[in-house]
Amino acid sequence: MPVHRVIFRADLGSANYEILDNPGSVLRILQGAGESFFKQVQDAAVNRTIVGSTGQVGDSESYRMSVSPLAIDFSYETAAGIDFQKFEAAETLRALFKYTQELTEHFKIRQLQRAGLRLYYLGSVGKGTSELVPVFRKATHSAFVDAIGESIGSPADYGFHFDGEKEALKYHLHFGPYRSQEAARYFETVHSKLDTIGKGNIVCDLDQYEESFVQTVTWSVWTRTAVTRAVDFVSRLERSLNEQINVD
Secondary structure, three states, X not given: OEEEEEEEEEEOXXXXXXXXXXXXXXXXXXXXXXXXXXXXXXXXXXXXXXXXXXXXXXXXXXXXXXXXXXXXXXXXXXXXXXXXXXXXXXXXXXXXXXXXXXXXXXXXXXXXXXXEEEEEXXXXXXXXXXXHHXXXXXXXXXXXXXXXXXXXXXXXXXXXXXXXXXXXXXXXXEEEEOOHHHHXXXXXXXXXXXXXOOOOOEEEEEEEEEEEEXXXXXHHHHHHHHHHHHHHHHHHHHHHHHHHHHHO
C-alpha cells in the first residue's frame, strides 16, 4: 500500500506575531544544529514566509516546509512510496513532523483553526486500468451516465468524490482509475520517477482534517487516526474492486 505524496498543514487562524517578529528563530529551527536536512532555506520578506526545501522536479524524493504567521505546512513526495504500515517510521516524515512540533512548541501554538493530513495513494488492482473502468462505470447510476453521454459525450473515465466526517475528523476523498499519463496531475516533482508508473492503476486522494481545536498531543501522534482510517479504506476499496473484477 504505497503512499507517494503527503501534505500536512496547520492553519493558525489569526496571525501569530511571535513568528512575525522572530524570523531568526524559525531559521534556526529549520537549519538545525548544523544539520543539512533542508538543502535550501529562504526568507521571503514579501509574504513573511520562510521556506526550507530540497529536491527539484525529476528527483526521486522531494520535500518542502513553509512557515508563515498564518500557517505551518509541509509536503513530501517519494517515487519509491511509503508503505502505510511503516508510515510513522519513515525517516523523512519523522524529521518533517519533528520540525513542525518544534515550531509549534517554540511559538506556543496550541489553538488551531484547522489541521489536516492529505495522502496520495497509488496502487494496483486486477490486471490494468482497462479492467477497472467498467467496474466504476457499473457503479455509476445509469441515469447520470446517460445524461452525460446524450449531452456532452460518453464518459471515457470515471471517478468518485465524497465529503464526510467521523468523530470530528472531516474528509475530502477522491478515487478512481489511474493511467501513467496522469502522473503530473497528482505528483508535482517525482512523476517522472514513479516506480509504479505503468503498474499502478488506481489512485486515491484523501484529505482528512480537524477544525477549531486545541493541540494536546504531538503531530505525529495526531496523524495516527487519519493514517489508520486511510489504511482501512484502501484495504476495503481494493478488496471490493477485486471482487467486482472477478465477478465480471
